[in-house]
Amino acid sequence: MKVSLITGASGGIGEAIAHKFAERKHNLLLVARNADKLGTLCKQMTEKYGINAQFIAADLAKSGTAEKVFAETKRRGLEVEMLINNAGIGSGGEFSELALEPEMEMLQLNISSLVALTHMFLGEMKKRNNGTIINVASMASFIPIPYMATYSASKVFVRHFTQALTQECKPYKVHVMLLCPGLTKTNFNHAAGMDGEVGRRLNAEYSSSTPLQTPEQVAEELLTALDKRKHYIVSGKMNRMASRLSALFPNAFLAKSFAKSYRKK
Numbered sequence: 584m585k586v587s588l589i590t591g592a593s594g595g596i597g598e599a600i601a602h603k604f605a606e607r608k609h610n611l612l613l614v615a616r617n618a619d620k621l622g623t624l625c626k627q628m629t630e631k632y633g634i635n636a637q638f639i640a641a642d643l644a645k646s647g648t649a650e651k652v653f654a655e656t657k658r659r660g661l662e663v664e665m666l667i668n669n670a671g672i673g674s675g676g677e678f679s680e681l682a683l684e685p686e687m688e689m690l691q692l693n694i695s696s697l698v699a700l701t702h703m704f705l706g707e708m709k710k711r712n713n714g715t716i717i718n719v720a721s722m723a724s725f726i727p728i729p730y731m732a733t734y735s736a737s738k739v740f741v742r743h744f745t746q747a748l749t750q751e752c753k754p755y756k757v758h759v760m761l762l763c764p765g766l767t768k769t770n771f772n773h774a775a776g777m778d779g780e781v782g783r784r785l786n787a788e789y790s791s792s793t794p795l796q797t798p799e800q801v802a803e804e805l806l807t808a809l810d811k812r813k814h815y816i817v818s819g820k821m822n823r824m825a826s827r828l829s830a831l832f833p834n835a836f837l838a839k840s841f842a843k844s845y846r847k848k
């Protein structure tokens with residue numbers, strides 16, 4: 584059976600993308616840690632949209648999990664025609680003060696698992712000469728953000744990796760796409776420990792005047808861009824303007840401005 588695999592589908596942007604694909608009658612394979620939430624979602628989607636929705640509860644912040652997920656798709660006889668690497672976590676605060684283990688787990692989740700899943704499923708897509716891979720980076724990939732140093736650097740990796748792969752995959756009929764959301768109202772800040780002082784200083788509060796999108800808006804923009812066979816999308820008009828503006832300034836200047844603003848608050 585053909586499926587679209589979405590990581591980080593138990594909430595936020597991943598869940599919104601899952602609903603949009605389910606509406607379009609894609610069979611789904613949802614991956615995240617929260618088995619109860621995934622089970623409930625699969626049941627709802629199967630009943631509401633008449634699709635086959637199944638899940639794998641897995642912790643992609645652990646090394647070797649991506650390989651287990653791949654093996655499980657084989658065991659279930661699933662053909663992953665679309666891979667959406669959306670699962671990700673953030674962190675905020677002074678790097679040297681943050682605990683090292685969660686930072687390393689974030690790199691495993693945001694980078695290593697994404698690379699491993701892409702490698703394994705891309706091999707199959709190339710053989711079939713069709714498939715789609717969507718990687719979720721962030722507006723944070725355009726700026727080296729002090730006090731969010733590891734996260735923003737992890738998203739630069741995702742952006743560069745995905746844009747390079749887009750070109751490598753052109754000779755095959757594998758469509759690769761990069762999604763860069765801006766501030767979106769999800770559980771992200773809470774999971775990153777950024778819903779208090781750190782989020783306020785980073786200007787990333789959900790209540791601030793910063794342009795804020797809903798996960799549904801991000802998912803809708805993604806589908807529109809996918810229909811147009813785009814390879815790259817920054818969601819939200821204001822975010823698109825900000826990403827173009829950031830390209831006009833040197834990274835060192837942007838980093839200095841962000842550091843000053845964080846320390847002033």
Ligand SMILES: NC(=O)c1ccc[n+]([C@@H]2O[C@H](COP(=O)([O-])OP(=O)(O)OC[C@H]3O[C@@H](n4cnc5c(N)ncnc54)[C@H](OP(=O)(O)O)[C@@H]3O)[C@@H](O)[C@H]2O)c1
Pocket residue numbers: 590591592593594595596597614615616617618620641642643644645669670671672673692719720721722723763764765766767768769770771772774798
């Ligand atoms: N929200 C924003 O403002 C924003 C802005 C730019 C980019 N993004 C990016 O958008 C993506 C989705 O984030 P979101 O805003 O939707 O955040 P979210 O609401 O916190 O959702 C994150 C998803 O990832 C899953 N996840 C977290 N840790 C995991 C792990 N170790 N293994 C497997 N799954 C894991 C979570 O499920 P479980 O807890 O069940 O595992 C959840 O389904 C991320 O890559 C994020 O960097 C978000």
